[in-house]
Amino acid sequence: MNFDLTPEQDQLRDAVRALGRRYGHSYFVGKAKSGGHTTELWDEAGRLGYLGVNVPTEYGGGGGGLTELAIVCEELAAAGCPLLLLVVSPAIAATVIHKHGTEEQRKRFLPGFADGSLKVVFAITEPEAGSNFHRLGTVARRDGDDWLLSGRKCYISGVDEAQYVLVVARTEDSATGKLKPALFLVPTDAAGLTRSKLDMEIVSPENQFLLYLDDVRLPADALVGGSLDAGLPALFAGLNPERITVAAMGVGTGRYAIERATDYTATRRVWGGRSIGAHQGVAHPLAHAAVQVELARLMIHKAATLYDAGRDLEAGVAGNMAKYAAGEAAALAVDTAVQALGGAGMTTEYGVATLLGAVRAGRIAPVSREMILNFVAQHVLGQEKSY
Numbered sequence: 001m002n003f004d005l006t007p008e009q010d011q012l013r014d015a016v017r018a019l020g021r022r023y024g025h026s027y028f029v030g031k032a033k034s035g036g037h038t039t040e041l042w043d044e045a046g047r048l049g050y051l052g053v054n055v056p057t058e059y060g061g062g063g064g065g066l067t068e069l070a071i072v073c074e075e076l077a078a079a080g081c082p083l084l085l086l087v088v089s090p091a092i093a094a095t096v097i098h099k100h101g102t103e104e105q106r107k108r109f110l111p112g113f114a115d116g117s118l119k120v121v122f123a124i125t126e127p128e129a130g131s132n133f134h135r136l137g138t139v140a141r142r143d144g145d146d147w148l149l150s151g152r153k154c155y156i157s158g159v160d161e162a163q164y165v166l167v168v169a170r171t172e173d174s175a176t177g178k179l180k181p182a183l184f185l186v187p188t189d190a191a192g193l194t195r196s197k198l199d200m201e202i203v204s205p206e207n208q209f210l211l212y213l214d215d216v217r218l219p220a221d222a223l224v225g226g227s228l229d230a231g232l233p234a235l236f237a238g239l240n241p242e243r244i245t246v247a248a249m250g251v252g253t254g255r256y257a258i259e260r261a262t263d264y265t266a267t268r269r270v271w272g273g274r275s276i277g278a279h280q281g282v283a284h285p286l287a288h289a290a291v292q293v294e295l296a297r298l299m300i301h302k303a304a305t306l307y308d309a310g311r312d313l314e315a316g317v318a319g320n321m322a323k324y325a326a327g328e329a330a331a332l333a334v335d336t337a338v339q340a341l342g343g344a345g346m347t348t349e350y351g352v353a354t355l356l357g358a359v360r361a362g363r364i365a366p367v368s369r370e371m372i373l374n375f376v377a378q379h380v381l382g383q384e385k386s387y
């Protein structure tokens with residue numbers, strides 16, 4: 001058992017931490033409140049190779065694994081910049097294309113993931129299907145060599161920043177019953193693809209959208225893997241990276257909140273000599289949150305290590321557990337930090353309450369805590385499925 005990062009991973013952690021701190025939470029919030037995007041941070045991280053750490057070297061990436069990408073997600077979040085697009089673009093989309101794309105798709109897309117110049121977002125959720133993706137209603141039908149896609153997607157993050165959206169559809173001949181998914185790379189400016197921005201109670205420069213696909217015409221090579229048989233494995237390939245990186249973002253956010261709070265409670269004095277942090281009513285909840293964050297962090301380390309060793313099934317269990325633990329720990333840490341800061345906790349200036357919406361959403365998306373508990377109940381505890 002080894003709890004240490006390699007020297008290279010340590011260097012990566014330090015370097016990403018330094019970059020994140022140069023931008024910081026006030027940059028992130030400023031962009032969110034002005035309707036901007038964190039383009040400067042994204043581009044710089046891309047130039048430095050941090051967004052492409054998990055892309056193979058032959059396509060210009062860092063040749064690392066999910067452990068490295070999780071480090072990038074965690075450290076940017078720990079600096080107050082939790083970038084959801086890291087989860088959808090380098091973690092989900094790049095992995096899907098790397099593992100299940102055709103060689104032509106790999107050559108075309110992976111270099112852009114490697115330097116961050118390409119952003120691909122991910123669209124599976126639909127209004128009617130919700131957590132039950134077997135009910136997906138977005139249909140792909142053949143028209144000569146082309147495909148025509150029609151359907152609706154909801155809560156899709158970052159469409160306004162991305163060049164492509166990876167759309168999960170089903171083919172016309174399997175329009176009902178057990179899902180045989182097909183994944184398509186759809187340009188965000190494709191004719192027939194329209195979007196409307198959802199108003200979300202989350203302070204974030206990354207937005208969510210409703211997407212409408214109305215006979216979006218795509219060439220044959222838009223189908224990931226070039227074959228309908230590639231769909232299911234391609235969809236599953238994105239799940240572990242998604243869970244592990246979103247968990248890393250949660251842990252980073254929890255660390256950030258606890259650091260803000262403990263800096264404050266160690267120096268604020270309202271009863272004469274002692275700081276408010278000397279009172280156990282203030283310190284213990286923070287210590288409890290720190291324990292939960294560290295436990296989640298360990299589980300992420302385990303999940304990423306298993307994934308990078310090619311042990312996908314075990315990584316699936318650990319990744320789901322890590323996502324659950326990190327979602328709960330992040331929500332607890334931010335709420336506890338707000339309380340410890342008192343009134344300052346609710347100000348924009350102290351930069352903690354600004355994360356309340358994001359960590360609350362982290363218990364719902366990209367997979368809800370209940371669906372993870374279902375997974376653990378069925379696959380770890382051997383319980384019958386209720387749905």
Ligand SMILES: Cc1cc2nc3c(=O)[nH]c(=O)nc-3n(C[C@H](O)[C@H](O)[C@H](O)COP(=O)(O)OP(=O)(O)OC[C@H]3O[C@@H](n4cnc5c(N)ncnc54)[C@H](O)[C@@H]3O)c2cc1C
Nearest residue numbers: 122123124125130131155156157361365366368370371387
């Ligand atoms: C900020 C944010 C960003 C997102 N970004 C994306 C994105 O980029 N791409 C994308 O495709 N989707 C995205 N989503 C959608 C997200 O993945 C879904 O919201 C999530 O999977 C839950 O689906 P739903 O909202 O339809 O909830 P529903 O499925 O309607 O569920 C509602 C509630 O019922 C519970 N529930 C449902 N079924 C069961 C069951 N069998 N047992 C127990 N409880 C159950 C759920 O856990 C949840 O609490 C995003 C969502 C948010 C909030």
